[in-house]
Amino acid sequence: MTRSTLVVVPVYGDLESLLRCADGLLEHLDTDRHRALFVNDCGPEADTIERALLDRIGDRPGFRYERNDHNLGFVGTCNRAVTELDRGTGSDDAEAVLLLNSDAVPTAGFLDAMLEVLDEERTGVVTARSDNATIASIPYRLTNRGAARTEARTRAVWGAIAPLLPVSQVLPVAMGFCFLTRRELITEHGLFDDAFAPGYGEENDYCLRIARHGWLAKIANRALVLHAGGKSFSGNRNALRAAHQRELERRYPFLPDAVAAYQRHGTTATERFADALVPAGPAPRLAVDLRHAQDADALVREIDAAFGDGFGLEARLPAGTTAPARWTVASDTPNPDDLVTVAVLVDPTPAEVVTANRRALQLVVVRSAPPSVPWSSRTHRTGADTVAGIVDRFAEVVAPGTLASARARIDASLAAPLEDRAQALEARWAAVLPLDLTAAEVASANAADEVTRLRRELDDLRASRSFRTGQAIAKVASRLPGRR
Template identity: 30%
Template sequence: MDAVTVKRIAGRAWRTAGGGEPLDLELVSGGRVLMTATADRPAPSGLPCAFEFRLDGGTAAAIGRRAAHLRVAGETRPFAKLHLPGGKTVRAGRRVTLVSRTLRAAYLCRLRTEFMVNRPFGDGEGVIETVALRDGVLHVRGRSRVPVTIRSETARVDLAKSDMEDRAFDLRLTGHRLLWVEGAGLPLLAIRLPAPRFSPLATVRTVVDFCRIPFLFGGNLAAFLFRGDAKAGDPIEAFLLRLRPASEAVPEVVPGLFAAAAPPKPAPPADIVLPVFNAADDLRVCLERLARNTPPEHRVIVIDDASTDPAIAPMLEAFADARPGTLLVRNAENGGFIASVNRGLAESRGHVVLLNSDAFVPPGWIDRLMRPILDDALIASVTPMSNEAEIATAPVICCPEPLAEGQAEAMDAIAQRLNPAAARAESPTGVGFCMAMSRRWLDEVPRFDTAFGRGYGEEVDWCRRVGERGARHLLIGDLFVEHRGGGSFGPEKAARIAAASRLINDRYPAYDASVADFVRTDPLIGPRLALGLARAGTEAPLPVYLGHRLGGGAEHWLQDRIARDLEEGGSALVLRDGPEPETVAVELYRAAGQTQAVLPLAELGGYLGAAGRKTLIYSCLVGARAPLDLAEAAALSLGAEDGFRMVFHDYFPLCPSRNLLGHDDRFCDLPGAERCQACYDRLAAIGETWPPGISDWRGRWHALAARAGTIEVFSPSSRTLVARAWPDLAPRIALQSHRLAFLPRAVRPAPRARPVLGVLGSIGFEKGAAVLRDLAAAPGVRMDIVVIGKMDEAYAHRGIRVIGRYRREEISDLAEAYGVGRWLIPSVCPETFSYATHECLATGLPVFAFDFGGQADALRGAPNGHLLPRDIAPTELAARLLAPPPSDRPAERKELTA
């Protein structure tokens, strides 16, 4: 969370005695002292003075909408009432810039234009054909024969390897300026899109929406324009840029998925319609599973659609002989899938199950599949979850994945444990690979429409037709049926799907929108996630990461680990703080895509139990409402064979000030218990979920760490600090090195009239924003400061040039372009590991940093590293930075010991 800064409150004549002596001031809310600050009063007493309170995220959240007051320490009556902004305060000039940029972005969101590109990439292995900009989204169409990554300036899509020789794609990416195509880690093509042309329609649409803002967001507009409250401007920006609320972005599970439920009642006799055409290998497994897992009272109607494979006829005859009551029908000529299904439906008497010959049913399947139809006469169709079943696909919706031996059984074992009431959802259509059909609605519409030719789309049409008569369709998550997919249709499958889609859209114009809405909200996200975890547990011990939402080095490490897990053919699960209290956001990563959900924290154990073997890895929970509750809930699910590792990306388990900056914004170096408690009381308002004392906080984290097999740190200084806080766990502390996937090349700086100091990364207060501001404002400083990255606007200075976001591959180019001759790592806290420091060192330029933390550890081992005293005045800092780098490194540098 960005720090909330309240600066330079002045204008009152102090009436207390004491001449020019400093005053101790207190920030009070709800009758409790939250923070203290010292104000230096000029003499004589009575003149205004300036001071500063920096509120961390915990303090700001604790204040919330309540009033906060200022008072002199020792007095009971406050002298000022503060109206805290909801977020970062934006200066007046910056507000104008933000408004203009937002309006330009809003115009682009309403612009519709198309570019004919026809740009090949690789050695003729693919082509970008057209790019259309519609409502702020790039529609990129083309073809590729190889796996590639296509990205814009704000989004990326990975095209996996296809079995087809030449794969067409139609992608959606945010952005409007640039497109890149990359393959095997190498750039293949870069396209700079033409500047958007003027559009009267887009202009009118933008102006109309802008004029609606005072009526829709009047209070927010006033707070932004007159107080500079950036948070108040967020809803306006979301409206203009047509952004969905975060709560809509991640589906929420239906509670009670793992609640106990009564077993299904035996289903009355049903007819199983099984069309067959070739695909002998799949058919053999299908018949074997049917015979083994289907009670004999259910009749199987097999329609052989003139199969040409000689193995089919004897296989079907053997099945019919072994299962009395089986009806075997043979078509004299191949009429296609729909004709075969219609012939089977004509022979049926009761409820029907339409089953493909490449679908393999598990034990107890038909009772679970038929249960909704028996419970509700309005239910016309029921479809189970599968690995390849469009909107019924699990774990990644609409992303099919083949199954290895035993995985289907493991996934259905979890499906049987799910509560049917929480594991079903109404859907726009059923999916015909394994679909129960009610006799009541078959009597209304007894046949599939032969206008769909030889197959595909016919079940959608049937579902929509009975739906217009009042019928409903369900997908259920308490049954999982394996599906191989497309074995009977061969290479013509893609053409059939395209033709069927055109016909469906002509007949039912709202169908695509209803499917898109189902995919967006995904009411079956709970079963999808549970089944995905069951599958992941069959592949290898599932890594379960506890992560935050703040980005930075911890998130970079986490994404790198996830990529490695996927490269090794496995999965990865990430747990983060949920959007509401007592919730957890869950992200299941697989090669096919992601499954994301929000679920109650109390139900986390049920989902993790579905995964079987797992390894819990604490990465970072800074910013979570109740980090200990989340970590303890995850640890509670660990079994005897599960592992647990704790990784120190910051010092959050040692202190809520994750960077060990005390209430005075200075590195505390972990003092004794009494001083720690005094700082803990002033550091932040402690909510209900936070322990009352630092000993309780550190003790609960210690109990978690004691269960860990290893405690990983990334620098010698981190090892020293963790061992000082938890000396009994020192033997478990392991010093690991980060895997740096990329380092910049050496930089050749061009001569400049004024020295240029480079700063790399996202620079807030902790990363040294105040240091840079004071350095730029120091008298007599003759250097340019360039921040390659972002910087907190509260510390902006005209002597600091901020470049903005960058890619690692651009660091050296940007350093040369701006003439950087030396680097400064201005962090005022000890970093556990600093990617920026290693990246700066790789350029070969002199690198300066203060003498503590992982940044200092990195500089000690580098010939171009130079350490600075912690407490150094801005003018002296400038002198050290401008002095020629020493030719020899000092021999008496202090080494940190474990």
């Protein structure tokens, strides 16, 4: 279906970002099919912004400017634009509405890519990839913890991996900075709820409201819209976000778990490791866990000789083990979302394989156990033997003393074509996914069991004679002279 699109840009402040947005639409919006509506929401510099914006868009066909009588906020401005100022072309089934933040910058082909996804079956909302859009950001997770996610970096990484991603993916909710929906859904279900005025959370509510009627929110992986973030909104953002998040969770208690599940299992391995697949900047990071090694000191020397040149090494070591000065020794459990290029494991347990799979682009496993292992060994007790097949397929498996050969193979893997590396990564991700899902389910069940246990203990305590006696004593004591 070829849809016409109304692009609504609510305008409040930050003239520089607004003009970048306008320039992006002037360059990339096909006004033979689509139209843009800028609505001035009467911010502190409304007159200055009005003059500059009108000077920029002029009388260009397909571009229109309106101004509110008074400040309505983002929610009110979007609702007025769509339901009063421009009610559509007369055919709801052929109309789309794109709500675009004034600090968003469209790039070539963005709207065609988004409309292609909107036309997929039961798709109600579509968002784009960006440099600053929470779970829609590319790259989302970073290998250099101190790095910034710049527009230039996002363009480079997205340009490389977008062709390797599916055209679309289902999201729990879409991102509001660039929010495409069907006109017929607005007609049937309304747009934004005033409970979320002046802004924040309204797009999530809309997505979940129409989801009750079978409509999906998706991301268009072939669309890129850059986003400065927070440039056109005033007031106490944090307090407003927190209040509106509480309202969302009151209406949709499952939302936090849905977002967490998407972040854990809904993304592809290619996008998860995008920052490592398209490397830039400092030396790649290698993480090593030698806490279970029988001779950690010998492995430290061997790993340093094999990988110390060209990698930034960080390690978890048993007490008393000395690491070279160029190593970083970690004292706490690593965050599985903190990416590294290579992880070195020693006789790993299934849980350690799951964590390393989520964290490392490449795996090296040092297997020290002999072929025949007694049931008293750690290998059997931890279930390490059950993941041996996965490890053999997707990791560089070496014996102590042969790590130099693993370095050569790792270097060759990192130099392979991007498409080949992404395919290998996706295959490993799919193989480990059942273990990962089981680990998440067990952790969730354990947490629920712990809450149940504590509640039971509290109920037992309250029912006990000693607790009731203590309460009675406290009441009497409170009435004694001199007590307050």
